[in-house]
Amino acid sequence: MEQEYIVQMEDITVRFPGVLALDKVRFDAKPGEVHVLLGENGAGKSTIMKVLAGVNTNYEGRIIYKGEEITVRSVEEQRARGVSIIFQEMNLLKNLTVAENMFLGRQPVTKTGSVDWKAMNRQARELLDSIDSNISEKAMVSTLSVGQMQMVEIAKALSFKCDIIIMDEPTSALTEKEVAALFRIIDKLKKEGVAIVYISHRLEEIAKVGDRLTVFRDGKYIDTVNVADVTIDQMVAMMVGREMTDYYPKADVEPGETLLEVRDIRRGNVLKGVSFHARAGEITGFYGLMGAGRTELMRVIFGADPCDSGEILVKGKPVQIHSCQKAKSLGLALLTEDRKSQGLILNFDLNQNISLANMDPAMTAFGFSPAKETKNNQRLADSINVKTPSLAQKAKNLSGGNQQKVVICKWLNTDSDIIIFDEPTRGIDVGAKAEIYKIMNSLKERGKAVVMVSSELAECIGVSDRIYVMHEGEMTGVIDDPKDFTEELVVGYATGAKNMNLSKGAEAG
């Protein structure tokens, strides 16, 4: 390589109405390295990468690409220069097939210029195989789970011949198996001399895969160091500006009565007879690999999807839950895993989003009071540190992590007894994660039953009081005692290698 750097970005400033998202920051990338970009939610990581990828052309500053100063004007241009990006928020077309999504805009064509479907499907298959994915290239994207979509995004980005690949939280919805596959690919790309920009809130991953590390805080450049030279604790300190000690706080609460019990839920071939229970004053964790059926199970319980058979008992009473409003009235809450399409109304302001599930705190005898609403919502937002100029900000203008916090606020507002968190910390920084765990703990202390679905092993082990493990629509294991929580055991159940007699778990409740 002639130049040391593929790209150098200097003094980059980006402004949004009311927000200085980036304040004269710098960033660079060398061929054959993984350069990790680290920062809290809203630090500006996605923003600078959107500049580099040509999505956001409204920036100030200098960009030197392969030794030449360039002005970034469009996505196409940047792609032609060799910049490929995996967006943080899914950008797939749900009405097209996996293969079409991967080759959109550059479909292989026959001699006559017709789209060559066969060639396209074949190439897509090869790419998917290369990342060890068994997703069908002919499947409609609308039928995929969030994790599967993320794999498609990765495959899509890899299909471009490129010199630099930006991965904006590629693993936030992936489980260990896919992450391992991704890391193998990253290794291969490194050997080919491709520069990789890696953004993630999963710090262990960073330690594993990163070469260099740049930290942003509040839109400002903090420092660039070699990953090998710092510990995870030091990374965190750079990121949040203070020391953090307790990543997985755990409150000691004696579990109370069983608030939710589920018996033998079946739905097609996604749920094949699942039973579990959740007690007051307890965090019940759910672990599983991609497509294990955890999301589907929670949706069935919340009345978002119908089930074929099965029983649900809330506070010991059998109930029929055919709709979400019924579930809500029974004291259930569900934080969906896909915040963008299922959790938020992106074009609405935060106030409206937070009030959506429960407007009562904002109502007076004469109707709805904006002042009362803001007061109530501000209290909630402050309690979990939502970073926003005001509650009048549109949800879509928030950084991914802050959007997640808004969804949490929405459900905190309802004061439900049984709260299901589906991937609550997806895309959330360590500091905020700890805050969310604290919230879960305080809910637990207040005698609520907390159910947490997580694909992050460390989190699942660190936070849960009991762990259920699912594999392909079946409950393959339950670990009742935190003392028994080990990665091997949990992963063993998750891959279906071990299977345990479940009746034991049920009796414990």
Place this chain on the structure above:
Amino acid sequence: MKLKERKIDFSNMSALIVLIVLCIGLSIAEPAFYSIGNLINILQQVTVYAVLALGVNVVIFTGGIDISVGSIVAFTGIVMGKLIVECGLPDPVGILAALLIGAACGTFSGVMIAKFKLQPMIATLAMMSMARGAAYTLADGQTITGYSDGFRWIGVANIPGTRIPVQIVFMLLLYVLFYYVMKYRKFGRFIYSIGGNEEATRLSGIDVDKYKILAYTISGLCAAIASVILVAKLNSAQSTAGLDYEMDAIASCVIGGTSLLGGYGSVWGTLVGAIIMFVIRNGLNLLNVSSNLQKLVLGVVILLAVLADSLRNRKK
């Protein structure tokens, strides 16, 4: 998308500016435009459409559309006429029947859309065809005339001691009510939320189907109210009444700043939009523009009105 980036502010400045510019221009071009009498004329002509647009607006807020309202005007009018004039039932009974039937038509569309997942355009297209057909069949070419003065009061009377027709006051009261409901009641917030993101609203534990059905019911009800006013005004019910009114109603909403994608739009903007439509027509009449040209000019002015809004938003 640009058009979804605005705030719900329940008023639409651009439309108001367009209206003011239009009025100034017309006052200069034709002095007769600029008189209390003519202002009252316009407001009175707009009443039926404004009431119609009010209901359609609620549907559009949810991200749906209702093109059956014109036909419902005809159908409910005929039913009411039959009951009052031919069956000799008391006026209130006839009116109540009309309102119920209008609401029922809306509910039917709503159920088709919310429960059976039909596309709003096609479900209300079917309703449009059915209601019109029912009106034709019932009326069989006859115009039903001859209502009591009491009945006609809503359509022709003035507020005692003034020149202000009661129908204008009634229409404004309806707008105030809708403004209040859309802004200060949960119902309104839910309606907008459904338009903003139906799935997220449903997963927030809100009975989306119920509110969607209600929106169409309200739209049908408004059509029936418009029908009562129209029949009272013209002293006749006809099966051809309300042809193409739905397009005027939709245009009023959009000119007033409502997004057809749902989730965004204002109640007062719709009134302004409806008034703009009628100021143009009134102006063309006063200026005695040739009938052939009127459509052309109307099209151009509608375009300019929405263009002004779009450019203003773009600049920001």
Place this chain on the structure above:
Amino acid sequence: MKLKERKIDFSNMSALIVLIVLCIGLSIAEPAFYSIGNLINILQQVTVYAVLALGVNVVIFTGGIDISVGSIVAFTGIVMGKLIVECGLPDPVGILAALLIGAACGTFSGVMIAKFKLQPMIATLAMMSMARGAAYTLADGQTITGYSDGFRWIGVANIPGTRIPVQIVFMLLLYVLFYYVMKYRKFGRFIYSIGGNEEATRLSGIDVDKYKILAYTISGLCAAIASVILVAKLNSAQSTAGLDYEMDAIASCVIGGTSLLGGYGSVWGTLVGAIIMFVIRNGLNLLNVSSNLQKLVLGVVILLAVLADSLRNRKK
């Protein structure tokens, strides 16, 4: 949403089943229905609408809508009539002018929508009003008649030696072409992508604006083609031609399984949808159902047709 979960399969089984059931029912009820002559009759009646629907369909795939096509039929027809009959220009020149003007009208709407971010419904509503007004103004109440046999060939001739009108063959060829383009050309894939998620398509480096404008251009062009066929068929161009055709075109698309939200739908389904509309009309006519009732029955059958599709999808 249920309706977004389907596959693009370029054919809509439900619509086809509805069509078959309808045909069987009508053949039993009215023997005159079941004859080659009547089949050709229906296909010939459907031609103009099917061509119109073809263009509208492309716009709907992008998530837009075009309600100006009926007016464009009238406008281009009058222009062509004026040029050929009154100015005495050769037929091909007149036809070319009509096609160009139709395409230009579409382009204009497209630019308003893509570049100025107007809502498709309102932009094409304005175009609808303008084109109709232009047609009225140009024609000034006259019907323009008297075309050469060569010109009329497309509208009246049969394939030599058969009873099959050339217009049917021409229409089918257009459908084959569109099917190919939508499925096997990048253009078609982009059109679907835009309807699926405009923003994501833009981020894939596709010139979304260009393709949106093109979609409306094609819609305008199809309207002009429909107009040529219509004028040739009737041997006259009128300013009132094509009134309300847009609704039939849209209904055909939806009955054929196209989603008005964009991104989904089939080319052949649209043809089936259009044929369903005309089979119903033809059947009602042959059965001599009172015209008053026809609207009612049409509405009910449209509802049943789309309901069948919805229920079928629901079961899956």
Place this chain on the structure above:
Amino acid sequence: GGGSGSGSDSSSGGGESKTQIAYIVKAKSDAFWTSMEDGAMAYAKEVGVQVDFQAPEKETDVEKQVQFMENAVIKGYDAIILSAADSNALAPAIKKANDANIPVILVNDTMDQGALDAAGAHVETYVGIDQYEAASLAGAYAAANISDGQICYLEGVPGVKALDDRLSGFQDQCPNFTTVASQTARCDRNEGFNVMQNVLSSNPNVNVVWAVNAEMGQGAIQAIEQGGFSGKVQVFDFDAAPDDIKAIKDGTLTGSVAQYPDLQAKAAIQACLDVLDGKSLDAHTKTKAALVTADNVEDYEAGKEIG
């Protein structure tokens, strides 16, 4: 579900030998066409033929009429009575009927002879009034009774010949009137109301209104009444619909041109029977039109000869 509408079978089922006539008109939504239908049905019963009355929704829907014609040919009627929505565009459809040896009789609306010739089409006769002449009855009355006419014309749907004829028929009789406005109200009552209201506010001295159909005339009457112009404006309209008769009696309408649709229907059916009997007919079977005013409204209602 397709097998609906079997009700009509009973009428056609029994009378195999009965003459079947397709009667295709422009619309069915107002009193004019219903009284034509009533007249047709009554006469059909009298002479023992079967008449199937068909109409599109809008008077301007030429294409639908063409389809009705085509379908009638397929169904094999003995004769077709047509009230053409366009004087040119129906010619090819008539040709199709000719080719199938089905005689075509025009009623109320005639065709352009040139268009018929161009298409090689042939009609047996045109039964109906002369629109221009009929309108001039009202025009002549107005010219004779009003000295300083400030007139407002309410035009019909642009592009419809019969309505244009009615406009010029009246206009040509009143050369001395000042035209203060000439506007379309799309043949709709509410539009008639609105346009009249608008015209009155810019031209309060209007004293004559000529509305080319009854709907607009009725709308104008309401607007005049509401605007406090009662007695100051003389309104004339076309059709002598039931509402018009009542308005003439009330004194709100000065005159309305009656075109006796029932008589037209009767004459048209008779013409069919004559043609089927092999008789040849005149090109124009003229039916009568008359101006109904306060003077003769009682006679008109009683069915007596007027005008």
